[in-house]
Amino acid sequence: MMVSMDFPSGTRADLAQLIADFPLAWLVNHGADGFHATPLPLVAETDAEGAVVALIGHCSRRNAQVAALQVDPRAHILFMGPQGYVSPALVAKPHWAPTWNFAVAIFAVEVTFDDPGTLPAVRVLTDHVEAGMTRPWQVEQAGERLPQLMSRIIGFRASVTASDARFKLGQEEDLPELLDILAGHRDATLVKWMRRLNGDRLDEQMAAHGENVTG
Numbered sequence: 001m002m003v004s005m006d007f008p009s010g011t012r013a014d015l016a017q018l019i020a021d022f023p024l025a026w027l028v029n030h031g032a033d034g035f036h037a038t039p040l041p042l043v044a045e046t047d048a049e050g051a052v053v054a055l056i057g058h059c060s061r062r063n064a065q066v067a068a069l070q071v072d073p074r075a076h077i078l079f080m081g082p083q084g085y086v087s088p089a090l091v092a093k094p095h096w097a098p099t100w101n102f103a104v105a106i107f108a109v110e111v112t113f114d115d116p117g118t119l120p121a122v123r124v125l126t127d128h129v130e131a132g133m134t135r136p137w138q139v140e141q142a143g144e145r146l147p148q149l150m151s152r153i154i155g156f157r158a159s160v161t162a163s164d165a166r167f168k169l170g171q172e173e174d175l176p177e178l179l180d181i182l183a184g185h186r187d188a189t190l191v192k193w194m195r196r197l198n199g200d201r202l203d204e205q206m207a208a209h210g211e212n213v214t215g
Contacts, residue, residue: 010103010167010197012050017196018081018103018165019044019052023128027057027111027158029075031068038065042077042158043124055109055158058121066154069111077158079105082169082190090184091177103193105165109158121155169197175205 010018019025023041030036038059045054055077059066069075081103088096114121123139130136142149169190170178178198185191195202 008167008169008171008197009165012046012052014103014167014197015052015105015163015165016044016046016050018105019055019079020128022079022081023125025055025080026078027059027065027075028078029065029069029072029111031065031072033064033068036065036068038063041125041129043128045157052107052163053160055107055160056121056124056155057158058118058125058153058155061152061154066113069156070113073110073112075109075111075158077107077109079107081105082187082193084185084187084190086181086185091180093174093177093180096177101169101190101194103165103167103169103197105163107158107160108162109160111156111158113154113156115154117157118150118153118155121157122150122153167193167197169194171197175201178202179205 019042023043024039025042026037027040028035028037040057040059042055042057044052045056047053083100083102083104086099086101088098119139126137126139139146170181173181178194182191182194185194
């Protein structure tokens with residue numbers, strides 16, 4: 001059983017976006033021969049309601065973790081999203097204490113390896129990370145090397161059995177302190193996510209001051 005810490009969990013859309021923005025995750029399991037952990041880029045598969053139901057990826061066939069997961073497919077996948085220290089120097093309130101903001105997600109999964117699904121798994125990932133490029137790279141551009149490259153890896157689908165998302169991004173701060181942090185923090189990505197998770201009250205504050213509400 002996965003026990004959630006007492007932090008806001010965000011929405012289904014927040015979780016899917018976290019994976020999309022920060023696709024490199026740790027695939028972790030424990031087999032008969034010990035502990036295994038491999039960093040892998042993964043793509044979320046979602047259902048009609050936007051819930052993450054599986055994570056698609058691939059890894060080296062020579063990775064000992066493959067054999068271990070074929071015996072026991074249970075594993076955990078860990079995503080680390082935006083994170084950073086928040087200094088009292090950013091906040092005008094006296095005696096405000098420092099904190100660390102972060103967004104993370106933990107999934108309990110069952111991993112199924114899929115030989116025929118290897119190329120589709122690579123294609124899904126490539127399409128995701130190449131999106132927005134002027135000329136997105138396609139796997140077919142590997143040319144004659146493609147069969148050789150595919151023979152070295154194996155695709156998998158990690159079906160989600162439980163999840164725990166934790167978005168500690170300033171929701172616990174009073175609005176004046178939150179605004180101080182947003183105005184002064186140097187990490188633009190962390191600020192973007194803090195704005196996302198505090199959007200409702202930031203919109204209300206802007207509307208109350210007659211400002212144009214923008215994304």
